[in-house]
Amino acid sequence: MKKINSILTTITLTVLLAACADNKKATTTEPSLKEIFKDDFDIGTALSADQIEEKDSIADEVIRRNFNSLTPENIMKSMHIQPEWGTYDFTPADKLVEYSQKHGMSVVGHTLIWHSQLPQFARNITSKDSLAEFFTNHINTVASRYDRKIQGWDVVNEALNEDGTMRESIFYKLLGEGYVTEAFRLTQEAAPNTELYYNDYNNEQPSKRAGCIELIKKIQDAGVRIDGVGIQGHWHVGRIPLKEIEESILEYSALGLKVMITELDVEVLPRNFQGADVNQRMTMKDDPAFNPYVDGLPDSVQQQLADDYAALFELFLKHKDKITRVTFWGVNDGQSWLNGWPVPGRTNHPLLFDREFKPKPAFYKVIEAKKN
Numbered sequence: 001m002k003k004i005n006s007i008l009t010t011i012t013l014t015v016l017l018a019a020c021a022d023n024k025k026a027t028t029t030e031p032s033l034k035e036i037f038k039d040d041f042d043i044g045t046a047l048s049a050d051q052i053e054e055k056d057s058i059a060d061e062v063i064r065r066n067f068n069s070l071t072p073e074n075i076m077k078s079m080h081i082q083p084e085w086g087t088y089d090f091t092p093a094d095k096l097v098e099y100s101q102k103h104g105m106s107v108v109g110h111t112l113i114w115h116s117q118l119p120q121f122a123r124n125i126t127s128k129d130s131l132a133e134f135f136t137n138h139i140n141t142v143a144s145r146y147d148r149k150i151q152g153w154d155v156v157n158e159a160l161n162e163d164g165t166m167r168e169s170i171f172y173k174l175l176g177e178g179y180v181t182e183a184f185r186l187t188q189e190a191a192p193n194t195e196l197y198y199n200d201y202n203n204e205q206p207s208k209r210a211g212c213i214e215l216i217k218k219i220q221d222a223g224v225r226i227d228g229v230g231i232q233g234h235w236h237v238g239r240i241p242l243k244e245i246e247e248s249i250l251e252y253s254a255l256g257l258k259v260m261i262t263e264l265d266v267e268v269l270p271r272n273f274q275g276a277d278v279n280q281r282m283t284m285k286d287d288p289a290f291n292p293y294v295d296g297l298p299d300s301v302q303q304q305l306a307d308d309y310a311a312l313f314e315l316f317l318k319h320k321d322k323i324t325r326v327t328f329w330g331v332n333d334g335q336s337w338l339n340g341w342p343v344p345g346r347t348n349h350p351l352l353f354d355r356e357f358k359p360k361p362a363f364y365k366v367i368e369a370k371k372n
């Protein structure tokens with residue numbers, strides 16, 4: 001009886017393995033994003049800590065197949081890489097670099113100086129001297145370690161308000177507005193072989209864009225290097241600001257900078273504010289109207305999402321001489337931060353791969369955009 005059971009188990013396993021292999025075959029006949037756009041721009045994705053650890057083999061296959069640029073979603077942010085004063089945890093970032101080298105991909109470091117996701121000790125700093133010490137040590141230590149190992153750094157993230165004025169962050173308040181130029185100067189010294197970027201959301205919108213241009217000019221006028229500007233690209237279905245994006249690509253590029261779309265996702269759920277400030281929350285009643293697509297996207301929204309992505313990629317292709325990279329903020333819908341922000345526990349569908357890692361209609365429309 002035992003023997004029969006073990007034979008049955010072996011047969012079941014064999015059948016299951018064959019089915020998995022078949023499934024895998026099915027996915028490998030899909031087009032690859034990085035191949036399709038290889039003459040145009042890099043195609044990136046943000047990787048979660050688990051994906052960097054290669055914990056999910058299906059995710060890993062989709063990543064290796066489609067992307068040639070990797071941004072760590074969280075692990076290089078200061079709260080993770082320097083959790084205590086002077087104590088660094090480089091293990092996940094080193095693993096990411098190793099993974100990228102093994103697969104011939106590049107890495108974008110995200111991010112050196114940002115007011116969010118700071119370690120607790122830094123948030124508690126009240127004196128200018130202590131903050132300047134943290135600022136200098138953090139940049140020197142982290143940027144120098146990854147020079148020649150990563151392609152570029154988001155040196156400063158989100159320094160601006162919506163009206164283009166400087167955000168009153170801890171850095172602005174204690175170090176003054178010159179802190180942005182100083183961050184680029186320090187990174188340039190610590191990582192002379194690494195590209196340096198300024199990154200923000202909504203910096204395609206006219207007022208914020210004007211502030212962003214002013215900020216970039218200050219860096220350039222100080223004789224400090226800045227190589228690129230990142231437009232995060234957290235947009236909303238049916239409301240993609242194509243005109244503003246195009247104007248921004250042209251204006252940023254006219255400053256001599258590479259333009260990058262760095263955190264692309266197209267949200268489908270209701271929202272009562274714009275932007276992507278991770279500290280902003282939306283309080284909502286327990287009303288199912290605020291989480292309408294728990295069982296999947298209706299065809300009309302799926303189609304709108306696909307059309308929006310197609311329009312975006314048509315625009316990116318039109319300006320491929322100015323755009324060096326388009327990075328999605330996550331590999332599939334299940335991973336997206338938009339399931340938890342700005343309202344926890346919703347079911348969002350903002351990316352090209354669904355929760356099962358299957359390409360969505362938007363994926364095929366993006367591929368078609370290239371063919372047209």
Ligand code: XIL
Nearest residue numbers: 073074110157232263276277278337
């Ligand atoms: C988000 C991550 O995706 C989340 O996992 C984390 O909890 C909060 O931060 N702008 C940025 C990114 O520059 O770093 C943010 O990432 C999304 C908005």
